[in-house]
Amino acid sequence: xxxxxxxxxxxxxxxxxxxxxxxxxxxxxxxxxxxxxxxxxxxxxxxxxxxxxxxxxxxxxxxxxxxxxxxxxxxxxxxxxxxxxxxxxxxxxxxxxxxxxxxxxxxxxxxxxxxxxxxxxxxxxxxxxxxxxxxxxxxxxxxxxxxxxxxxxxxxxxxxxxxxxxxxxxxxxxxxxxxxxxxxxxxxxxxxxxxxxxxxxxxxxxxxxxxxxxxxxxxxxxxxxxxxxxxxxxxxxxxxxxxxxxxxxxxxxxxxxxxxxxxxxxxxxxxxxxxxxxxxxxxxxxxxxxxxxxxxxxxxxxxxxxxxxxxxxxxxxxxxxxxxxxxxxxxxxxxxxxxxxxxxxxxxxxxxxxxxxxxxxxxxxxxxxxxxxxxxxxxxxxxxxxxxxxxxxxxxxxxxxxxxxxxxxxxxxxx
Amino acid sequence: xxxxxxxxxxxxxxxxxxxxxxxxxxxxxxxxxxxxxxxxxxxxxxxxxxxxxxxxxxxxxxxxxxxxxxxxxxxxxxxxxxxxxxxxxxxxxxxxxxxxxxxxxxxxxxxxxxxxxxxxxxxxxxxxxxxxxxxxxxxxxxxxxxxxxxxxxxxxxxxxxxxxxxxxxxxxxxxxxxxxxxxxxxxxxxxxxxxxxxxxxxxxxxxxxxxxxxxxxxxxxxxxxxxxxxxxxxxxxxxxxxxxxxxxxxxxxxxxxxxxxxxxxxxxxxxxxxxxxxxxx
Numbered sequence: 253x254x255x256x257x258x259x260x261x262x263x264x265x266x267x268x269x270x271x272x273x274x275x276x277x278x279x280x281x282x283x284x285x286x287x288x289x290x291x292x293x294x295x296x297x298x299x300x301x302x303x304x305x306x307x308x309x310x311x312x313x314x315x316x317x318x319x320x321x322x323x324x325x326x327x328x329x330x331x332x333x334x335x336x337x338x339x340x341x342x343x344x345x346x347x348x349x350x351x352x353x354x355x356x357x358x359x360x361x362x363x364x365x366x367x368x369x370x371x372x373x374x375x376x377x378x379x380x381x382x383x384x385x386x387x388x389x390x391x392x393x394x395x396x397x398x399x400x401x402x403x404x405x406x407x408x409x410x411x412x413x414x415x416x417x418x419x420x421x422x423x424x425x426x427x428x429x430x431x432x433x434x435x436x437x438x439x440x441x442x443x444x445x446x447x448x449x450x451x452x453x454x455x456x457x458x459x460x461x462x463x464x465x466x467x468x469x470x471x472x473x474x475x476x477x478x479x480x481x482x483x484x485x486x487x488x489x490x491x492x493x494x495x496x497x498x499x500x501x502x503x504x505x506x507x508x509x510x511x512x513x514x515x516x517x518x519x520x521x522x523x524x525x526x527x528x529x530x531x532x533x534x535x536x537x538x539x540x541x542x543x544x545x546x547x548x549x550x551x552x553x554x555x556x557x558x559x560x561x562x563x564x565x566x567x568x569x570x571x572x573x574x575x576x577x578x579x580x581x582x583x584x585x586x587x588x589x590x591x592x593x594x595x596x597x598x599x600x601x602x603x604x605x606x607x608x609x610x611x612x613x614x615x616x617x618x619x620x621x622x623x624x625x626x627x628x629x630x631x632x633x634x635x636x637x638x639x640x641x642x643x644x645x646x647x648x649x650x651x652x653x654x655x656x657x658x659x660x661x662x663x664x665x666x667x
Numbered sequence: 668x669x670x671x672x673x674x675x676x677x678x679x680x681x682x683x684x685x686x687x688x689x690x691x692x693x694x695x696x697x698x699x700x701x702x703x704x705x706x707x708x709x710x711x712x713x714x715x716x717x718x719x720x721x722x723x724x725x726x727x728x729x730x731x732x733x734x735x736x737x738x739x740x741x742x743x744x745x746x747x748x749x750x751x752x753x754x755x756x757x758x759x760x761x762x763x764x765x766x767x768x769x770x771x772x773x774x775x776x777x778x779x780x781x782x783x784x785x786x787x788x789x790x791x792x793x794x795x796x797x798x799x800x801x802x803x804x805x806x807x808x809x810x811x812x813x814x815x816x817x818x819x820x821x822x823x824x825x826x827x828x829x830x831x832x833x834x835x836x837x838x839x840x841x842x843x844x845x846x847x848x849x850x851x852x853x854x855x856x857x858x859x860x861x862x863x864x865x866x867x868x869x870x871x872x873x874x875x876x877x878x879x880x881x882x883x884x885x886x887x888x889x890x891x892x893x894x895x896x897x898x899x900x901x902x903x904x905x906x907x908x909x910x911x912x913x914x915x916x917x918x919x920x921x922x923x924x925x926x927x928x929x930x931x932x933x934x935x936x937x938x939x940x941x942x943x944x945x946x947x948x
Binding site for chain 1: 726728729746749751759762763764766767770771787795
């Protein structure tokens with residue numbers, strides 16, 4: 253932050269400016285913007301542990317929360333941080349933790365407990381590349397973790413995926429709302445680019461309304477004691493708890509799906525992407541439209557609940573769908589489930605902290621178009637696959653029935 | 668022992684002329700526990716309930732239950748309870764403490780929970796001098812899961828996971844974790860007692876009371892280790908287990924107050940660490 257000020261890129265706000273100039277446009281780093289949005293959303297307590305690329309979020313909270321007389325604790329580990337959050341949230345406090353991929357793996361245990369016991373919390377994952385210690389470059393390789401897993405047991409958490417710093421700020425407030433409305437942990441996922449990049453944002457903050465909780469632990473004065481727990485050794489009772497959870501998830505899936513469509517009105521093709529990949533896709537779409545390819549963007553904002561019905565409806569009018577991710581292809585599985593074979597679904601991704609260029613994605617889109625033009629109305633017989641040469645190893649094929657990559661290799665090889 | 672007014676719901680028929688000399692503290696729920704016959708948890712629950720009642724704590728207590736035999740502690744106390752993942756009770760309690768400065772925050776953990784999987788959490792809660800009272804029940808075994816070796820299992824002790832006895836060469840030595848924690852300047856009070864006999868039970872109660880009082884008065888971290896028995900896990904009768912507790916267990920884990928730094932922990936003389944920022948009493 254200091255270095256940017258010195259280099260004249262624009263003065264980021266200090267704390268006092270943020271309080272007064274709530275609607276001016278300032279240049280802010282994603283991590284700091286998310287942190288300040290949480291502060292303004294009324295976050296009572298933040299617990300964290302340093303990890304790149306989310307450390308600025310922790311640092312911002314260290315300064316701001318103490319300034320406001322609120323709770324900030326740098327824990328001994330991610331385990332410590334999220335369990336402190338569990339304790340604070342159990343008393344009805346508005347609580348946030350943040351980390352990056354390897355730290356989220358450690359937090360998975362408590363996520364399961366909090367989902368099982370109905371404890372609200374906002375958890376931010378500024379994703380980096382894995383597996384293992386991996387690298388610190390941007391990644392979306394935690395899609396499976398965020399939407400299908402983290403901890404053990406039959407549970408889900410709402411997952412919000414902004415594609416701009418401004419949207420990240422808005423969704424931070426939304427995350428607190430969802431957490432308290434449904435008594436659940438809520439994840440906000442962004443890749444390292446959104447966490448680290450600076451862009452001008454309008455400082456529009458929102459403080460979700462406070463509610464009295466009839467479950468919060470405040471001391472059993474004048475009322476029966478309350479218990480927040482996830483254990484039930486009686487299978488019949490535990491099944492009922494699980495059924496109640498599943499009912500809650502159906503309600504969330506019914507009411508909380510969020511997505512954005514862009515240039516889809518006349519689209520024959522759609523790129524499905526979220527976060528930074530969606531921003532690359534926008535550039536691709538602009539270029540493609542100049543070349544006469546009718547393509548639009550379908551951007552899931554809630555990764556869970558995934559906008560399944562909306563994508564299904566759209567896919568009836570499409571010739572093909574290209575999914576772009578900073579991963580080996582994780583969301584593409586949900587895209588395929590939604591499309592249900594109504595049109596071909598192709599994938600293009602980069603891993604390890606690499607980000608696809610708009611031209612690279614355009615190449616994949618053209619290959620998909622070429623393939624659909626050849627196969628539409630014809631039989632599904634395809635050319636036998638050939639091994640991809642080294643220069644296209646960044647493109648990953650996902651199904652025997654998506655031979656567009658071979659077409660592309662053949663065509664580009666001829667050039 | 669303080670006498671309490673009769674509880675109408677207690678079901679004890681008390682004649683007009685009778686004098687009640689022993690009574691279940693109101694904070695204890697009137698139900699039988701899931702603990703095995705002869706287990707010390709019941710005694711420790713009772714002591715804790717008596718102390719909480721005497722100090723007028725139940726109405727503003729938020730307690731943290733562990734994973735292990737005491738996982739169902741919330742079923743036996745009429746206080747607000749949250750269940751922590753295995754070993755994480757001190758972190759959960761930290762979160763409660765920080766957002767609820769007025770609450771009385773209590774953790775109850777066993778030796779597998781506190782001295783093995785939760786080592787980092789207990790050490791750092793103590794290091795931060797969190798204003799928490801921790802009850803640490805050490806029976807030298809994982810009782811809930813069927814009597815496996817714990818970090819506090821004695822050398823030579825047979826368990827289901829050390830069938831030939833704990834061998835230091837393979838399995839290391841028992842941990843005296845209360846002495847370890849007592850080194851930290853954030854710890855206001857650390858003591859070890861036992862439920863081995865009536866006299867010890869009285870002393871243990873005084874330790875628990877002191878550990879609670881330290882928190883009420885605004886001190887730092889307070890810990891009481893209660894040496895307890897596990898007749899089933901040890902393969903003994905309750906009587907034999909009490910004899911074993913009095914003998915080799917107390918020999919390996921000496922009882923007494925290890926440190927009492929009073930209400931506001933002072934800088935540690937050896938390390939020069941600053942005292943934690945706790946409000947003076």
